[in-house]
Amino acid sequence: MASISDTSTTSSQSSGRSFARRVLEQRELSVFFVVLLLAALLALTSKNFLNPANLTAVILGLSFDMIVAVGMTILMVSGGFDLSVGAVLALAGAVAGYAMAFMHLPWPIAIILGLLTGAFVGLINGLLVSKVKVNPLIATLGMMQIARGAVFLLTSGLGIPNLPQRFNQIAQGKLFGLQYPVYVMVVCVILGDILLRRSRYFRQSYFVGGNERSARLSGIRVSRIQIVNYMIAGTMAAVSGLLLTARFGSASVSAGNGAELRVISAVVIGGASLAGGEGTILGAFFGVALMALINNGLNLLGINVYWQTIVVGAVLIIAVAADSLSRRNRS
DSSP states (O other), X not given: OHHHHHHHHXXXXXXXXXXXXXXXXXXXXXXXXXXHHHHHHHHHHOTTTTOHHHHHHHHHHHHHHHHHHHXXXXXXHTTOXXXXXXHHHHHHHHHHHHHHHTSOOOHHHHHHHHHHHHHHHHHHHHHHHHTSOOOHHHHHHHHHHHHHHHHHHHHTTSOBOOOOHXXXXXXXXXXXXXXXXXXXXXXXXXXXXXXXXXXXXXXXXXXHHHOHHHHHHTTOOHHHHHHHHHHHHHHHHHHHHHHHHHHHTSBOTTTTTTHHHHHHHHHHHTTOOTTSSOOOHHHXXXXXXXXXXXXXXXXXXXXXXXXXXXXXXXXXXXXXXXXXXXXXXXO
């Protein structure tokens, strides 16, 4: 009887460890718990964290990065990444601002021009990577410099202030106490998650990112998938840039600085892999939320703002290292 009991106990412990391992392997769930833990710690250490104004500011702030992260997740699932999204974000806002301030075009036309700018930059990136076979790091790094330079040319390095109020209203307007960018983020997250999980077309990105050669042999049009995904990433960056421009009522030359590193860090934290073939929009959302809470916590605790840059870099290194170790263990 004792041996049966011992066997039962051992089996129960093994089952418990197996369940815990399965939970930890679910990156989305793990990051969600970390977000909850960090939020609880901030609530205990700072009396201002649960202030409605602070929570609203955190949600609004993360909405801009999350919109970009939707496109970045889809791109990274297919095995690519884009370092130019921060500059494209600024360029879309600068194009829209220039169109309204100097060309005197209606604000809806300016928005369309901004979106087309993001899609066009994404198209160039996609063609360079998929057709010319330029390394994504070099292609998007070069495009980042080109886009940032174009921003300075359009704005003369000073920005474009005093944009039309009707344009500004797309980001400054509120519904149920939250500004419109939050609702744009929610729509993008829900739609992006459904498409990436359920759409036959977008599911092909996982095959392309997992094994590009096998995907080609199975009949998947790999180049088209890659080009479209780069265009999606550029367009989502443009959406975020237009909303950010409208929020401040001016096109800023510094908009999007560091956004690419924050977004890539968040997406990797959420379960995507730089090697491709893995990742979800929901996981990216939790990753963005974690980065936003870290930055908010540093501000609330009175830590020098320049530490945020160091933290973002450290988090990126840790996330990539963890992803590399995870892939090595699975293999």
